[in-house]
Amino acid sequence: MNSPFFDRLPRRFPIRLPKTRSGRVALSLAVVYFVWGSTYMGVHVALGSFPPLLLSGLRNLFAGIGLFVFAVRRKPNAWPTLLEVRNAAMVGTMLVGLSSGLLAFGMRTVGTGMAAVMVATVPLFATVIAAVAGRQITKAEWSAVALGLVGIVALNHGDSSASSAGGTLAILGGALFWAGGAHLAGRLRMPSDLFMSTSLQVGLGGGLSTLLAWLLGERMSDLAFGPAFAFLYLVLIGTMAAYVAYGYLIRHTSPIIASSCMYVNPIVAVAIGALLLGEPVTRWTVIATGLILASVGLSFYFDRRRVAARAD
Secondary structure, eight states, X not given: OOOHHHHSSOTTOSSXXXXXXXXXXXXXXXXXXXXXXXXHHHHHHHTTTSOHHHHHHHHHHHHHHHHHHHHHHHOTTOOOOHHHHHHHHHHHIIIIIIXXXXXXXXXXXXXXHHHHHHHTTHHHHHHHHHHHTTOOOOHHHHHHHHHHHHHHHHHTTTOOOOOOHHHHHXXXXXXXXXXXXXXXXXTSOOOSSHHHHHHHHHHHHHHHHHHHHHHTTOOOOOOOHHHHHHHHHIIIIIIIIHHHHHHHHHHHSOHHHHHTHHHHHHHHHHHHHHHHHOOOOOHHHHHHXXXXXXXXXXXXXXXXXXXXXXXX
């Protein structure tokens, strides 16, 4: 299957990319799994100088601008229509503005472990939205989603982080908006070029978050080297590269597969914490990893069956 992301990269790009759909999906999943898993550490460091909502807004705004410049330089004549800009703004508002904004607000009063449990409801919300929209969801697919949720709960077993009702609702609302934005992105007419489409979604959503943060009085403290480096990583890798990969998954896989990163990212975050910060790996971590990998494996299997059935 041809893709603007994989088939139209400049010929001088030094990495030989996969030519098959399965290879491209695997590469995109690797990016969103490991890069977004590492952003927990990046955000932790960047918060040393950035308030949470302003960090989310500026990160996505700058990434959107960078992707837009890159998209225009690649294809100078491939300008989006007003309809495509409107659709990208709608999706970006949900994926970046509302989802990231609500998550930032929620994590002011909700611990990281509990937040990870609630963010992991995205695949469940995505499946429910797909079912409401008319896609038939099998019992086996529901089982895969449920298995992933059990794995996330096990991963955070024993977490005693404090939380508030308002923060809990904010994070769950952010998860719902993410699932809704991903669903719309797969159904609304977007710019055919994936870089242009992603730049508009991320940039417009980030602009909304930045404006909201400014209106709420968020301001930066003195910018230290560590937070500045983490911010650059979040812009270039955690947002620009990862959102393009995620956009490919939205276009070419099911909502369950595209959202499976919400299960795997906490595992990656725990692994990075163990390697870099010396955080302990408990038996619950091992059990949860097995459950989550089983859930993702089942999701892949059911997605392949769905694609094969549709092709017949």
